[in-house]
Amino acid sequence: MKLVTFLTAAGQQHIGALGVDESTIVDFTASSNAAHFRDMLALIDGGPQALDAARAIREDGNAVVISVAGLKLLAPVPEPRQMRDCLCFEKHLKQAMASKLLRNDPNKPVHPDDVKIPDVWYKQPIYYKGNRFSVVGDGADVEWPSYSKILDYEMEFCIFTSKGGKNIARENARSHIFGYSIFNDISARDAQAEEMLGMLGPAKGKDFDTGNVIGPWLVTADEIPDPYNLTMTVRINGKERSRGNSGEMYHKFEDILAHVSKDETIRAGEFFGSGTVGNGCALEIGGYVEPGDVIELEVTGLGVLRNRILGPKQS
Known part of the structure; x- marks a missing residue:
């Protein structure tokens, strides 16, 4: 997956993954209230189980999907631990x-x-x-x-x-x-x-x-x-x-x-x-x-x- 951190139209920081054609983003944060979708470090901390959950949401037809156009991408990990x-x-x-x-x-x-x-x-x-x-x-x-x-x-x-x-x-x-x-x-x-x-x-x-x-x-x-x-x-x-x-x-x-x-x-x-x-x-x-x-x-x-x-x- 190509994982992103971005700002929503309301100025909130979310994480997600690019869609197949890279023109859309599957918004993990908006699609689930799981703690490991709070930010990219939380997703990494969640280990293989969190990554599997992210893949499942990306394939879920009911997930929140938004257009890349006009979105502000942040660094994928805005504040690395080191x-x-x-x-x-x-x-x-x-x-x-x-x-x-x-x-x-x-x-x-x-x-x-x-x-x-x-x-x-x-x-x-x-x-x-x-x-x-x-x-x-x-x-x-x-x-x-x-x-x-x-x-x-x-x-x-x-x-x-x-x-x-x-x-x-x-x-x-x-x-x-x-x-x-x-x-x-x-x-x-x-x-x-x-x-x-x-x-x-x-x-x-x-x-x-x-x-x-x-x-x-x-x-x-x-x-x-x-x-x-x-x-x-x-x-x-x-x-x-x-x-x-x-x-x-x-x-x-x-x-x-x-x-x-x-x-x-x-x-x-x-x-x-x-x-x-x-x-x-x-x-x-x-x-x-x-x-x-x-x-x-x-x-x-x-x-x-x-x-x-x-x-x-x-x-």
Whole structure:
């Protein structure tokens, strides 16, 4: 199922699933007073039984069905319980590091293949924790932070966990994935570059309202049998900017869950990002966003996440 969180005409937050033709939504919240249809985290917490109940309502001819047209979609999980974003694509890292070296010394260009990545990156997934309260969804305007002059998009996809666990074995990790979505990790590159000289971060390079964009929906894991063969396409103002594949992840989500859960309990409803696919941001290939630009991120089976850039703010 393609699960959504949306606002009704009366401004109430409901959850549901797309109909077969994706032009309608089966409204779970309006169709049942069950506690697990209160919001998406409640549905995830309800486990397989709640998901089976959702499937039954979707097939029920008496369920409340509404048109997608004119509805405001929120992020499928508007407030994840936790957000960790990883850096799992080697091509992205090499190209980003080559770009940084070129900025430091424009007279000495470095080919990405010649960039030396720290050994620790290959040994374990690297990640940071993001602001779970700055999440927005498909169609939302991204507000340009006032302290930044250089704004970038980042093409990623993500998972939400289905259940908690500690010291999860890699071979069991797939059972902890509830579903998949698209993630646009909006980045204030100038702020990020400056603050990370302090050997910690990122912070304000990532943390600002509307900076974490997730959507348009959450696709349950059963509909994505192979998450590592998905085409990931970026379009800016309708023109294709780049194309990559999820199979290029060096560390897979199973590796991430096994690593993060070492002596640490993770819970249902947590978010884990893949990191940026190779060529998936302007830092690598040039062409930073401008005010008014419309960014479209498309991933096979996960839909199209579309947002407009507002700003920059005037001081």
